[in-house]
Structure formats: C-alpha cells, structure tokens
Amino acid sequence: MIKTIKILGTGCAKCQSMTNVVKEVVLENNINANVEKVEDIMKIMEFNVMSTPALVIDNVVTIKGRIPSKEEVLTLLS
C-alpha cells in the first residue's frame, strides 16, 4: 500500500531539514510512499497543528515542531 506522507511547514529552514530527512529515509529503505510538502497555511491549519514543521503520515499527525531522526521516521513508517 502506498503511504501518503505530508510535511507541513511554511518554508522555514527547519521544515526543509525535515523534508530532507524524510526523503532520505524513503529512498534508502525503498518505501512506497508519496512525499508531499504542504506550504499553504490554510491547508496546514486543517491539521490543527500549532508548531511547524509537522509530519503527517496517512492523515495522522505524528511529529510536531521538531526535526526527527532518521531512525524515528523509519519506525513511524514501518
């Protein structure tokens, strides 16, 4: 099943780092997933997060306001 991964962030440096970490994990582990970066604030607010960047996997907010480690992302994805 293809996972839908969304990274919510208005485009700051932290959000970029989170995107990179997630993309690397997906590539390195051949995970079948769609990675999408959501920068529109109205769409971000639909997820009810108050600190960015936030990681959303299959429409569930898993991490908010910090940059996760690769291991953490891998655990969340598997």
Place this chain on the structure above:
Amino acid sequence: MFDWVQNSADWFVYDVLNLDKGQHLAEALNFFIYDSIKILILLFVVIFFMGIVNSYFPIDKVKNYLSRNKLYGFEYLMASLFGVVTPFCSCSSVPLFIGFVRGGIPLGVTFAFLITSPLVNEVAIGLFIGLFGVKITAIYVISGVLLGTISGMILQKLKLEKHLTPWVKDILAKAQKEQDVFKTEKQPFLKRLPIIWDEVLRILKGIIPYVIVGIAIGGLMHGYIPEGFFEKYMDKDNLFAVPIATILAVPMYSNASGILPVVQVLVSKGIPLGTAIAFMMGVVGLSLPEAMLLKKVMTLKLIGVFFGVVTLCIIISGYLFNIIL
C-alpha cells in the same frame, strides 16, 4: 564560577602566545577567548534547561490551559509567562496564532504570548547572563514579561478583531473552547533526553557563528575604544536616544543575537543601560520577517498597531530603566 576560564585565557594569551599584558591585541584576544567560552557554556545550560521545561509544557498544553481556565484578568500574565518557556520560531507564529484564535483565546491574550515568546527566549537569556550578569538578566526577563502583559491588555482594549484577514475571522466565528483530544505523552525522562539534546545542538549550531562574530567585534572594540567614549553623545539626558535606538532596532532580525555582545561593549564604554536594553528588546522582540509572515492573518493596519504599541512600550521601559538603573 568562571575563574578557570579566565585563567585558561590568561595562560593561552600571555604564556603560550607570549603577548605582553596591556597590549591592545593581547587584551582584545584575552577578552574574546574568555567571553566566547563563558557565553557558549551559559547558552548551552540555558537552552538545555528550557528544552526540558518545554518538553513537559508543549504549546498544545499551553493553549488548552488558556482556553479552558477562567483566569480573571491574569490570563495576560499567564500567556506572557508561557511565552518565556516556549521556544519561538518566527515560522511558527502564524499556525500558533490561528491555533489560539480557534481555541477561543482573546486576541489580546494571544498578543501577550506572541510578544513575550520571541522577546524573552532561551538564547537571549543565555547571552544576557554571560554579558550583563544575573541581576540585569532578571530585570530584562521581568520587564519582558510585563511588557507582553501590558501590551496585550492595551491591544485587547483596542478591539482589533475587525482587522483580521477574512479567513481568520471565519475561524474566530467558529472558535470553541472545546478541548482537542490531546494525548499526553507519558514518556520517561530518559526517552525525552535524546530529543531535547538534538534540539539543543541544533539551536547552538544555528547561532554560534553569529555569537562568535559578535564577540570578536566586541573584543576589538573593547580593546580599542577608550572608556567613556560614548558618554558625550548619548548620555541619559539625551531624550532622543531611547526612541532612536528602539526604532533602529525593530527592523533587525532576532537572529542578530550576535549584536548583543557588541551592545555590551557599548554599555561598558558609556551608553546608558536603559537605552541599550530598549535597543536589544527591539532587535529580539520585533522583526520585519515576522511582520511579513503575519500578513497572512492580519491586515497591514493591525500589524502596524501591534508593532506600534509594542514599540511604544519598549521606549517607555527604556526611559524607566534609565531613571532606575
């Protein structure tokens, strides 16, 4: 507490490099080494401590608390205090603002939080202790909290809801005090530690270059500008000094944390402390990039009123400090 740092700096400059005491270069270098090491240690300690506090009081908890409890006028002070322990990232200010509005928290209370959060942050506190000592730091923190509280109350009185952008007004109309289901993470401390640790390193990495450059410039000025140099231009009786310093400072970005070491040297060379604190509050508390981000949720007029009120409060506290200190 930092004698050993001073001793190491002395040893390195006078013994290893064999420079003469009293020489400009030697004094500047000594100052640079001592200040850098001391400030980096303090920054590390303060950021780490704030990281622990924040791990137990994440922003969602703060919002729920402010949204749920009737605080009889103390909500401004509470919001301002929460602003101290919450690390501020200007890119989070918009989601945070919306989250507060959606939780039915009054606009003035939200502003109190938005003002104090960047103004009294972990980096500023660490730098302040290192540069000015504990007493001045306490004065800065307390006045920062009061400034957020009072500005928030004033902004609430001005009834600014009509100046929000239309989509935020929609959210405001649908605001509810109902709690979001907030799953409390019952993680043991040892599990939180690596996350806090990573965050500490990330913040330090981001600011170290600015701080080091700031201390280096400060060190050069320290060695080369004579004592009391500025007194004749900017003494306490000069009524324009505080407003000019504040207005110059507002457009600067808070990442100019490197500017604090320079200001410390200016103070030691005769600029009044109140004027300097007003300048630093302007640098740390308000910035143009933040104003640009807020355009998504506020009309320009509202941003103008917000910045205007805070700037005015900073100027007033600058005058007060010049009188008291």
